[in-house]
Amino acid sequence: MPTDPAAGTAAGTRRAVEAYVAALNSGDPDRIAACVSVDFHNEHTSALGRSLRGRAAYRERLPGFLGEFVDLRYEVEELLVAGDRAALAYTMTFRVRGAELGGPVRIRGVFRLRVVDGLVAHRVDYWDSAEFERQTAADTR
Template identity: 35%
Template sequence: MYTPINVATGYLEAFTRSDPDEIAGFVAEGFRNEHMSELGSGCCGREEYRRRLPHFMATFTDRKYSVQDIVEMKRQATTEVVVKYQFQATHADTDCRIEIPGTMWFSIADGQILQRTDTWDSLTFLRQIGADPTA
């Protein structure tokens, strides 16, 4: 059975299987991908998002999103799902194992993600790959 929480968690789980088509299949045609972290870059549209996924997957291998907490809120036209996560991966450029905390806010309607707002700790990432700008 479809639930907004199943959509959000299914989307995150799909990253472990490394199939860009499966991941992009969770998002709506007019999907808006917004990043609030300095190192992130957003985009609009399923096709553009799908085009970017192979680069993300090549940069972060053995990736996994671990859900730490999840909250669902009903709105008039959408359901909002907020996921606190831990992202684990190997950063391919440095071969460093990373573990980054973050939060994603999903707007979901009719079984598809309309918008994803992602906030993650980019300073922790830089420190873990040995590129700490404050050192």
């Protein structure tokens, strides 16, 4: 049974998505993992992304991800919500661990999300891995 009386509604979906983005921006792996369902499906469309299933697998991978993408920040450009679905356009900024030159990397992307019982159950992440490589190649010169 959902703990949020608005679960399954657009308002509940919006709250769950906003909490998830806030958790991502906190850099706290436990807080991030607490925003996803036990059977969470993290799907990447980018050639450099790595998809996975399950909250435990996601939680296990988070410290490495957060350690590699220093000062990770998602700025919400637009959030569209319909029922248990959401589309969130973002600009992600970060520094690559060990990169001494250049400024932060900035990549625009979109999350397509499905929320179940107040938790993110499925995330499809669309971002341009060629843009990542272009910007990070400049940092390694």
